[in-house]
Amino acid sequence: MSDAASSKTAYRTEIDGLRAIAVVPVILFHAGVPWVSGGYVGVDVFFVISGYLITRILLDAHQHGTYSIVDFYRRRCVRILPALTVVTIASFAAAWLWMPPQDFRKFANSIVAVATFSSNFLFWQESGYFDVQAELKPLLHTWSLAVEEQYYILFPIILGLIWKLAPRLVLPCLIVMAVAGLYLSGKMVRHYPEAAYFLLPSRAFEILAGSIVAALPGHGISARLDAIGNRVAELLSAVGLGAIAVSVFLFTSTTRFPGYNALVPVLGTVLVLLFVRRGSLGYRFLACRPLQLIGLASYSIYLWHQPVLAFARLRSLHALSLADELGLAAISVALGVLTWKFIEIPAKRLHRLDAGRVLSLAVARLILVAALGFAAVRTGGFPGRFPAEVVALLDTPELQDGAACTYFTINGSSVPPGCAFGDPEGRKTIALYGDSHADALRGTLDQEFKRLNIRGLRVNITQCEPIPYITVEGLPDDRFATCLRAFGETLDFLKREADGIIVAIRWNYRLYPVPGKIDRLTFDNGEGGVELDKERIYEARDESGEPSILAPAKERAVKRMFEKLEATGLPLSIVHPIPETGIDIKRYNFLRYLEDGRLPQEVTTSYERYRSRNAFSGAVLDGITGPAVAHVHPDRALCDTFVKDRCVVQFGGKRYYSDDDHLSNDGASLIAADILHPFLRDF
Incomplete structure (x- = not known):
């Protein structure tokens, strides 16, 4: 029997390797590695895996009569919130040290959005010329967590209704929803590309693809999958891994995405979930120790990588080299492994508590995080951290x-x-x-x-x-x-x-x-x-x-x-x-102030x-x-006016630019x- 058709509660070691295949390209892409131009599709691989695992748990609970929506959210809180809270508070502390008030205030909006699982809406709305560049947003990556949590607010309820009315309709309904979602994604990516990238309606079909794989065994399809020979299954799983690789290495930031192009990594992940069998070459690859370790810690690694990269860029006067970026990627992996070991694993003990206590702790965490964000927003980014003359130059409206x-x-x-x-x-x-x-x-x-x-x-x-x-x-x-x-x-x-x-x-x-x-x-x-x-x-x-x-x-x-x-x-x-100019002058001024406590009088190019x-x-x-x-x-x-053969950016205490190219x-x-x-x- 194929692993996809085996017991829904059986642990699948190879999925941890698949998580590693998902997270590593995302990190390398955000680190600016040029040959991983489509590394962002790792998020789509995560979506499929998530849909598969969560739907498998939900269907198992329905079949055994143990389904509880409260218990489901208890499990989500234990899985998601401990590491997310640690990374978010650490990011807040770094922002306190290394962000000028105006940027800190904007960053604080993302703190609030994280606490309310609405980051995807925030970053969609911020996708304009005058916002901090994407590479400098420490919590940009939390948009994908928001998409997932929005999905899991609705999906268990919809699945429960379908199961209650007609369990045999689960698979057909999932397929219909996925096809409709794919069509909507194709439309949105053509006419509203930013919304398509960040919002749930255009991403739901990816998570539903994993849900469909999870629902196959209960609809008489397992026997057909079992009948496929090992060689053919190994070939199909290799095609799946190849499809993920093709999208990672050949897609670029100009590829229209998600839409129909997202089918390449999504279907590739589906093939891996369906046809990687224990003992096969694909299984041995995905179950190797390095991939297993990265996969087990993949959630925490994912949480850390964007803040580490973004704050390093914010703290640097000049563009980071590729070697710098790769070093930061390695630090992200190390922090992720430590967080998995000392935060995620111990947090599993919370499963011993009753649902009420777990959910109360979860709400308290979210309120704490949101309160930090609200405080920074209301105070305008805590300007009292710096002398008034510095704030005046940094945050001139x-x-x-x-x-x-x-x-x-x-x-x-x-x-x-x-x-x-x-x-x-x-x-x-x-x-x-x-x-x-x-x-x-x-x-x-x-x-x-x-x-x-x-x-x-x-x-x-x-x-x-x-x-x-x-x-x-x-x-x-x-x-x-x-x-x-x-x-x-x-x-x-x-x-x-x-x-x-x-x-x-x-x-x-x-x-x-x-x-x-x-x-x-x-x-x-x-x-x-x-x-x-x-x-x-x-x-x-x-x-x-x-x-x-x-x-x-x-x-x-x-x-x-x-x-x-x-x-x-x-x-x-x-x-x-x-x-x-190539110089974001507000950030440049701030970094120079952090360096020696003074603001530069002359900046030119x-x-x-x-x-x-x-x-x-x-x-x-x-x-x-x-x-x-x-x-x-x-x-x-x-x-060639203020300074011979130079273009002035700042002179005599006056800023002639608001960022790196706008006057x-x-x-x-x-x-x-x-x-x-x-x-x-x-x-």
Whole structure:
């Protein structure tokens, strides 16, 4: 008899090895190992394993008449909370030492989310330009725990109802739910990719796949599985391991995921669960001692790896080397093994307590963790930890942290809302169009517009790229068409409402890649400052929608956008690339303060690096000419001015950036006059 068809309560040693196969790629992926570009699929392997084991326990309890929802949650609390509480409190302590107030406050939100098993919602909502980068979020990985716990709030109840009505319908119902979940995941990943990654509806089919495997023995399928010969079973289990390996090594951060692509690791895990038999080569591999140890401690290892990596990055002035990251991964494994041995194993003694006491302890733990988070949020990140002058420089409010803005809709059309700023009764109306680099100008423009009696309108197109003919790789044709239509409606609105348009976009980022011209999405200043971000590919679309990453196609796409903007007949002010720095200046200031108790007076980067990085995009923009077109060159204000051959980031106690590429209000004020010049000629 195959292991999958054996007693539901039998311990399966090889599953511990499969857990190791799941956790190691996740750690290596988060450590930035380039050849493990799809290591994130380890989470999907975990989901399948979890669905299998939990459903097996639930079905066994139903069959023996011992099912109790209270006992089920008691077991979950004993399994999940002790190690999670330790890691969360340790992360809080590290954040107290190594995070400035504003970042600590944001981190505290994730503490509260952990305590309420809602991290996936928090990190989904935070997936924007102005939040701390994913690599620097110590509790980012808890989104998967939230997904599981949300699933296990609903699943035992649904399974219990099905069992009560008709036990023979358990398997068919699970299959129907899994197929429906897969279809929903495929839809969500096309139209709402961030939500698809973090939320339960698009992940449920993965856990259900494991549930289906657990339900097979009770529906007469065991005999068919038993009839499969050992050689065929070994081949199928090898195919399963191969499918997991393919997804680990060939998927990338640009792979559309989860959706149908998630079937590769999910079905691979299913094959392993079904066909790895005791004594086979696959079993001997998964049951080897090193994999067993990592697998047994995999939960604690998973909990530790992201905080260890994130806090090390937060504490370092420069980008960590691959050797550094691998060393930190090893530390995560060691901490995980220790936590398993001294926290997880002793916590099993709690099974001796009655359910009421266990659940009371669980609630007390969660309240403690939530209270820590609430306290940090309410105090603004405990700013009293540092001198007032340090807090003032670190946490100066910037536009992107939430400036006043009056939102509006455009005559009820499908164009997404924009916002009004400046003088609402202004003699002129100037529109601000672009991406987050446009938003970074808005605080300064708001003050200038009020002074000059100008009404400002910030206009963008939600979930669409600011250059409408350049899209994220793989964007569905229908979504591309929708975005083009929204751009057309925006142009019609601008013709009616505006007297001029400011265009500010992070050009290199949106044009990446251009082979031989723009070969990095993010900026490396060549002096240890390397920007962190999720890799993505942008494609130019021609009239037929055919995608291309080549330079001529990207140039045509930019020119097409400006042809449409010029056709409005409105004067244009084009803001050329803002010098990127590779230095998150707030974090840099904080780390320098932790080092020697002082804040740096001068922080600069190479001007030559800017010129090299922006040669292509600058040339493309210089080609946009016309009687009503003005060009603004931010480098002329920021570079080779304060310091020869250098671009200034901070000087004389003033921060000219809010992070590593967005101007602060002080930085924006250096170019405000040039931006507004073409609109003031007849004032």
